[in-house]
Amino acid sequence: MKLVVVPSNKDDIGMYIEKGADALILGLEKFSINYLELSIEDIKHIVNKYPNTEIFISINKTIFNSELKELEKKMLELDNISIKGVLFYDLSVLNIYHKYSFNYSLVWHQTHMVTNYNTCNYYFNKGVEYGFLSSEITIDEMMEIKRHTKMQLFTFLIGHSIMSHSKRKLLTNYYTSIHKDYDGQDKIIWENDKNYIVRENEYGTCILNGDVTNGTSFINDLIKVGIEYGVIHTYGLSQALLEQLIPLVKDVMISGSKARCEDIQKLIGNNTTFFDKKTIFKVKKDEKKD
Amino acid sequence: MKKKIELLSPAGDLERLKITLLYGADAVYIGGRDYSLRANATNFSLAEIKEACTFAHSLDKKVYLTLNIVFHNEDIEGVYKYIEDVVGCGIDAFIVSDPFIIQYIKTNFPQVEVHLSTQGSTTNAEAIKYFKNEGVDRVVLARELSLREIQNIIDNVDMDIEVFIHGAMCTFYSGRCALSNYLTNRDSNRGGCSQVCRFAFNIDEEKEKFTMATKDLNASRYIPILIDMGVSSLKVEGRMRSLYYLATVIGCYRKIIDAYYDKRLTEEEFSYQEKVLSKVANRETSCHYLDHEADYNDQYYTGRQEVSNQDFLGLVTGYDKKNKIVTLLERNYFQVGDEVELFTPNGDIYSFTINKMYDNDMNEIEVARHPEEVIKLEVDGNILEYSMLRKKVV
Secondary structure, three states: OEEEEEOOOHHHHHHHHHHOOOEEEEEEOOOOOOOOEEOHHHHHHHHHHOOOOEEEEEEOOOOOHHHHHHHHHHHHHHOOOOOOEEEEOOHHHHHHHHHOOOOOEEEEOOOOOOOOHHHHHHHHHOOOOEEEOOOOOOHHHHHHHHHOOOOEEEEEEEEOOEEEEEOOOHHHHHHHHOOOOOOOOOEEEEEOOEEEEEEEEOOEEEEEEOOOEEOHHHHHHHHHHOOOEEEEEOOOOOHHHHHHHHHHHHHHHHHOOHHHHHHHHHHHOOEOOOOOOOOEOOOOOOOOOO | OOOOOEEEEEOOOHHHHHHHHHOOOOEEEEEEOOOOOOOOOOOEOHHHHHHHHHHHHHOOOEEEEEEOOOOOHHHHOOHHHHHHHHHHHOOOEEEEOOHHHHHHHHHHOOOOEEEEOHHHOEOOHHHHHHHHHOOOOEEEEOOOOOHHHHHHHHHHOOOEEEEEEEEOOOOOOOOOEOHHHHHHOEOHHHOOOOOHHHOEEEEOOEEEEEEOOEOEEEOHHHHHHHHHHOOOEEEEOOOOOOHHHHHHHHHHHHHHHHHHHOOOOOHHHHHHHHHHHHHHOOOOEEOHHHOOOOOHHHEOOOOOOOOOOOOEEEEEEEEEOOOOEEEEEEOOOEEOOOEEEEEOOOOOEEEEEOOOEEOOOOOEEOEEOOOOOEEEEEOOOOOOOOOEEEEOOO
């Protein structure tokens, strides 16, 4: 399994790689949500500086007609850089991709929708080589998906997972309602002792889980079925923490060490979110069956 | 000549389906017992889907079935047989979000239309072109688009476009919200949404609760523009709404649409229909993104703000033309002396003061106080089954 790091700032990229990152997922300015937004020049610089690191670019913003020309232009510019792949949410990316013979691959990254092997296979047959599994499915579902698809898969291991994205400026609106100016900072909201992080920017508002997910105790299972990439999202994690964390995760990926898993739990806790918790969706009994 | 725009209504069960079609919907969308994003609505059995299709087709109208969950592995087994069964019931279209389902339907049942669900949050022409190539017949646009953006999309694609015009709004992009999963363990993308966006949260250093709930959508003012733009279908939200709500909302939009096509839509008519719509609203409404970037004014800030509506007084179950006696089932309290009106599926309205009323045995009574009680009133008119009695709209 390769260790993928999602940087939150450019300055720490060298440290991530030095500590064990095999790949990075970067954002592209104006086209990324919850990824470090960089210019094409910045990306080019990073790709050239770290030639042995796989670089993926996330274009996961909802795209509007007014952005299509710029999107196509950026996708063409990315083709001149040796990136490994582009993560996409909006189907406009796939349609543009089909018009050209790009050198890079595509990663299906519809955050909460990568939940079954049939849709993985559908996109694989459309030329999408990779998929980024949803964080809301169980380890058993992830393993079953891998057993039924040739798609190479990413799975989210550590970080504050994204829960929702709105076009609305929810913090600006809230502060307007209490006659204050929003200061532009991320905010913590809470309910029943559970915290959530609210982030607003020009594209709208994201809400992230306030707890750090830790899926590292499932790495051996993921490796067993051949899942290729495990992801650490660094947002909200300190540089000092990451300096300890990244080598430990790398070690688990190589050695399967349970002791290292315990060391990781000491650093970030053991919130396994949906890895071992299945969601429900019917709360009423079916009175009538077909 | 361009086809008349479709008025598309939700229906949570067979009774509501019949009522909404009688009140003027051109087509109805329903959910089956599985694979639909309203997992906790009553929903339709296969026998009911068949009856729904037979009823709708007898009126030359259509039925669409939502199959728009985001599938998990465990949902796959069984769905193919289910699709085949539903096609056998006579369904006109499936509303789908997962592309492997689109491909399966178009490969195996090309005669049945596929509509891309708003769960896909489709906001641009390039994405629509992708789905056009996949055989999709219609795209339900995301609710985050302005009129200008909708027009721009229509101008750049060869695709039937469906637009939401009325009902509850999601705070977040459809499909891009898993709050319900994290806070209540209920999977929003498989129909379990617990509406966490209507919860109130504490927030850093502030006394006032942080909320993110939106007002409901009401695009009645923009119907003429949407018609002129070339939109194919106008969609009302609400498969869990009551039959009174559906009859009223669909009845209002039917009148607005027909009046516009007949070149008799006046400001007076608009204002009246808006007033009627406001009577069934349990939240404030807004047009959201249609004519502005949704902002502070389009949300609530003090937790749930919903009012219970008690204007619906009774549902007509029969009419004795000879004696001019209407029979109805009581829904909310009313009494002799009340100013009321009967509105009918064909759009007629009979306003009157209740001078006399009777129980089921024609004993004169003063007050109707028990829901489901049989009440009889003297009314002279063409009172159809499924007409409804409400407080007079003033």
